[in-house]
Amino acid sequence: MKVLRTPDSRFEQISDFPFSPHYELLDDFEGSTLRCAYIDEGDVGAPVVLLMHGEPSWSYLYRKMIPPLLEAGFRCIAPDLIGFGRSDKPSLTTDYTYGRHVGWMHQLLIQKLQLNEITLFCQDWGGLIGLRIVGMEADRFARLVVANTGLPTGDERVSKAFNAWRDFSIQSDNFPIGDIVNGGSLGRLSQATIDAYNAPFPDDSYKVGARIFPSLVPISPDDPAHQDNLATWKTLSEFTNPVLCAFSDSDPITKGGEAKFIETIPGARGVQHRTIVNAGHFLQEESSEELAHLIIDFTKSRS
Secondary structure (H helix, E strand, C coil): CCEECCCHHHHCCCCCCCCCEEEEEEECCCCCEEEEEEEEECCCCCCEEEEECCCCCCHHHHCCCHHHHHHCCCEEEEECCCCCCCCCEECCHHHCCHHHHHHHHHHHHHHHCCCCCEEEEEECHHHHHHHHHHHHCHHHEEEEEEECCCCCCCCCCCCHHHHHHHHHHHHCCCCCHHHHHHHCCCCCCCHHHHHHHHCCCCCHHHHHHHHHHHHHCCCCCCCCCHHHHHHHHHHHCCCCCCEEEEEECCCCCCCCCHHHHHHHCHHHCCCCCEEECCCCCCHHHHCHHHHHHHHHHHHHHCC
């Protein structure tokens, strides 16, 4: 496996992300290793909030949520998925599969960091991957906060918005990461923020993982992830720990996606779910304070 590693100099000009990276070496499933980056802030013995990003962002997405969570006494873990942020970037599309992404994060979070009593906040692919890990290690998760994500098995109807996004990721000559995040937010992001989302990708050769992600979403029952996601839904249907849905009101990709979580997961019953108003797909950019305090309050009320 040929691997690219973003030079550290690409991150030096980011002024609003003061958190030092940590690294673990993971099995790449081809006989070598990949370096995986993550943020680990707060006391090592404090309750863990796991913040999982999706496509095509990185842990920078959580920069405004981490400080209030730390102030409230939590330990914040925010990984960079392989292919994103400071993590290594395999260079071929065939290096990336849904199953490998789950395997890589399972290595980091469970085998390396050995996290327990986790409060998971997941958005976009952070949910597709993070919820699979819940399916494998349910007893390690104290509660879930699910936002603008899903766990498709390939049996669902595929929206026009997602089909357009999938086609763009495959066919577009230009894949402008920062502009994509900006376009998925209701308000205009600053140029410095757009530049920070571009930082992990010096040129197109680093964007292979970002481009292939939409094609890894199961859209047919023949998808390799079909059975694994069905099995995860089975585990979730028996998950009694508290589950909060916090979907935004202006995301064409995931709008309405909270219904299946609320209907299926016992831990979601009797919970006052929240719609985040005036927020797009990347609700962490627009509603960071609200989301952080939602996690804080939910954890205190559902201990």
